[in-house]
Amino acid sequence: MTVQSAYQEEEKRLNEAVTEINGQLSEIGPRYTGNDFTEQMLDVQREERKQKLEIARKEAYFGRIDFQENGGAAPKPLYIGKAGVGRQHSSDLLVIDWRAPVASLFYSFSGGEAPVRYESPEGEVSGTVHLKRNLMVRGSELHRLVDSYIRGQEEDAVTDEFLLYRLGESKDNKLRDIVSTIQEEQDKIIRADKNVALFIQGVAGSGKTTVALHRLAFLLYRYADRISSERMIIFAPNRMFLDYISGVLPELGVGDIVQTTFADWAVELLDHQVTLQSAAETLEYWFEQERTEEDLRQASGRYKGSAAFKELIDRQLHELEQSILPEQPFEPLDGIVLQPAQIKAWYETDYGEEPLMKRRERLASRLKRWLESELKTRRIVDKKLRAKALAKLNSYTKKIPALSALELYRTLFSGKQSAPEVPKKIAAETAARLKAGFAAVEDLAPLAYLHIRLYGLGKPYFDHIVIDEAQDYSPFQLEALRLCQRQPSLTVLGDLQQGIHAYAGIGSWQELQQLFPEQDTGYFELDRSYRSTMEIIDFANRILSGMDGGVKPAVPVFRSGDSVVTERTDDAQWLSRIADTVREWQEEGIFQSISVIGRTARECDLIHRYLLAGGFEASLVQSRQPAYGGGLTVVPAYLSKGLEFDAALIADGSGQAYRRADAKLLYVACTRALHRLKVLHRGELTHLLD
Structure with a gap:
């Protein structure tokens, strides 16, 4: 034919x-x-x-x-x-x-x-x-x-002609579905069994986010009689990324899946008892100035996200459970006595599977029913005696502490009961912050964990959980989310080579995998990059060469394009060369999305104001921004992760801007480009690109 x-x-x-x-x-x-x-x-x-x-x-x-x-x-x-x-x-x-x-x-x-x-x-x-x-x-x-x-x-x-045709299309401000170009290795992940904690290591541009979203659509189709979209949840790194991926599931005919960030979910779970400290402050602290390896080791986020800190929380909960009941009997009236052994039996046996504070509520109700039964059996109708008995009940019940997660968490950092294991600097900073009604990002996982252990989830368990950019999650965050399911059913995805939040994230997937029984986990690696041209991927791979990350480098699809350009400039010409490059690209008329990627927020603000003064229509990406609008965008490197652009200009790739500790950050910046990449550098080019 x-x-x-x-x-x-x-x-x-x-x-x-x-x-x-x-x-x-x-x-x-x-x-x-x-x-x-x-x-x-x-x-x-x-x-x-x-x-x-x-x-x-x-x-x-x-x-x-x-x-x-x-x-x-x-x-x-x-x-x-x-x-x-x-x-x-x-x-x-x-x-x-x-x-x-x-x-x-x-x-x-x-x-x-x-x-x-x-x-x-x-x-x-x-x-x-x-x-x-x-x-x-x-x-x-x-x-x-x-x-x-x-x-x-x-x-x-030959390479799949249709795939290359679709990859060569320009991108707008929304992620698209890949249902027509799903590759075999991606399809295996999408169709994997539901009841596992599935870990996906995927290089930049491997389609891991879209694969995870398509997996949700598949699970709803395959297990339609057992799960529902209302009991699924997607955790994304920030609100802007949520907006970026918002169109994929509706295109696949799937709705009603909760899409949020871990921080927003935890604050809501805690009924807004705390206000989240500005995420921008944390980002600026770590990315706007140089930090050493020692700074990372001593970071509050690393400590509070660790298994050791979780063990400390568990000991605190165990001590509360052992000491929560009064040692004396309950004696509402002379001759009416309930011994501590019976109260303990009710608390531990009848309600033993329930969260601590739910058990307390049930026990209080049980004590009231017992008292009413005793008064009725003994035919005590005198109002004064009944009032006295009820007053004794209220007094006894108050001896069983009713604590919130926040109240219990505070005791770790302040007062006579503060835990000696907590480093003094972290304890002092945390105590002052919590007293003012604020919580840092790293406080949210232990607070959420405590709340669920004390009061339960308060809503149906999740049928399936998706965690994107999971290399930036701590083990404690996974521990909190484990409590939200009856059995493991998660899709956990990320890229260790893009683990720029080392002050809080993981160094290997084993740190998260070991939280689940081995038979309940699965692991996939996606090393083919469908986003960028061969020239861009080869250039970006040079940045991480020699680093021991235990992860395979990205393998580009056979799609060739322009060579990556590096151009030296000086302080006097720097801003004008940025504007000239953007103007040249716009005049070509082939790019829907262009980004200028700066090293810091301050640098991006300077570039953005210069472009606006020059007559460009440009948007500036800032922390906690709700949406990404496409077109010409100025964005700090640490906020660019997850986004992609037809053409990207690294504003300053000098050795002053990117040192050895910034290798992953520069890698993230370079792998945002689909079709064209240029690196300007004031002074010597960073040795990461030698």
């Missing part, structure tokens, strides 16, 4: 599909607004079907695979799309949902005439693939067709 005839065949089939989809949409009536429960349920089903059809109307499908099942008479063309669509008056599927078992063939098959297989609910299905075809469909138009395999024809040993 010629390319032209293939186009004609696919255009005819697309017209039929669009007509079918539009016809089904037109038959769905208006929303039901009455009170009949049955009709309300039917309306919900119709609305779900309508949403799927709306997704299919925008892009009916993106792939076709002709599969002949063993024993089948002929190969059957299967069209794969974001949403499954059945034919109106037939049991046949017009479009197969990308999450369906048979659709896995589209992602796992890479050529060859050997038999293939996939796992269906009924068991393993085997057969042969005759055709694999990528299609770019927009509405009723077919924009592109690429055959990556035709059975019987000689295969060209």
Whole structure:
């Protein structure tokens, strides 16, 4: 079949599909607004079907695979799309949902005439693939067709043409889904079993964030009868990143998943008993001036996120549990006595599985019921005696302390009960901060952990948790989140090579993996980078060469582009050269997003004001910014992580700006660029790029 005839065949089939989809949409009536429960349920089903059809109307499908099942008479063309669509008056599927078992063939098959297989609910299905075809469909138009395999024809040993075409597209201010270009190694992660703590080490541009989001969509499809989107949660590094990824799940037809930061989640869990100290202050403290390795070792975040500090908290909870009950009996009236042994039995046996303060509440209610029963049995109706007994009950109950997480946490740092293990400087700083009603970022994990141990989660357990940029998480943060699930079901992703928050994060994934039973964990490495050109990845890899991180360097997809340019300038010409470069790139008219990446917030503020004075429309990224707007952006290197731009200019790559300790920070900055990267340097270029 010629390319032209293939186009004609696919255009005819697309017209039929669009007509079918539009016809089904037109038959769905208006929303039901009455009170009949049955009709309300039917309306919900119709609305779900309508949403799927709306997704299919925008892009009916993106792939076709002709599969002949063993024993089948002929190969059957299967069209794969974001949403499954059945034919109106037939049991046949017009479009197969990308999450369906048979659709896995589209992602796992890479050529060859050997038999293939996939796992269906009924068991393993085997057969042969005759055709694999990528299609770019927009509405009723077919924009592109690429055959990556035709059975019987000689295969060209070339990189996936369709993938390169999609990677070469310009990026705007939102992350997009990758459902049409999921690679085999990514598909294995997406379809992995639910009940594991899955750890993903992915180099810059490996698609790990989008893979995690697609995994959520798959889990909701695969385990629809056991989990719900309302009981899933995504933890992102900051609010701006949440805005950046906000469009992916709706494009996949998934809604109602909580998307937040660990800090915002913890503050809400604590019912806003504390106010979070400005995150900008922490970032500026660590990135606006030089810090030594000794500073990192003594950092409050490293200490409070450690297993040792968690053990200290556990000892504190154990001591509270052992001492919480009064040693004397409860004697509300003469001759009516409840011995401590019985009270202890109720507390430890009847309510032993509940959080400490919940057990206290249950015990207080039990004591009141016991007293009422005794008064009734003994026929004590005298109001004064009953009032006296109730007063004794209130007095006795008050001897059982009712503590908040914040109150218990404070005792570690101040007063006679302060823990001697806590370094004096950390204890003094923390005590003063908590007294003023503030908490630092590193206080939130132990506070959240204490709250859950004392009062429980207060809402349903999470069915699945996604943690992005997890290399910046402490073991204690994972310990707190472990309490939010009945069994481990997490997708934990990040890149140790981008671990720029060394004052609080981890040095190896083992620090987090060891928190879970080995049989409940999984580990994947994604070392292919789909974001940047070969030239940019090779340039960035030089920065980390010689560093012992135990992580494989990024391997670029075979997509070549412009060479990376380094240009020396001086203080007098520096700002004008930044403006000249930006102007040249804008005049080319091929880049939707351009970034100028500075070393510090102060430097970025200076650059931003200069560009505005020169007539440029530029935005400045700042800490806790809620959204990223695209276009021309000035951003500090430490806030650029997770973002990507068509072209990136490193404002100053000199040795003064980036020393040896800044290798990961410079690596993050350079790997933001998709198509073009330039490094200006005032004075000598940093030795990291020698």
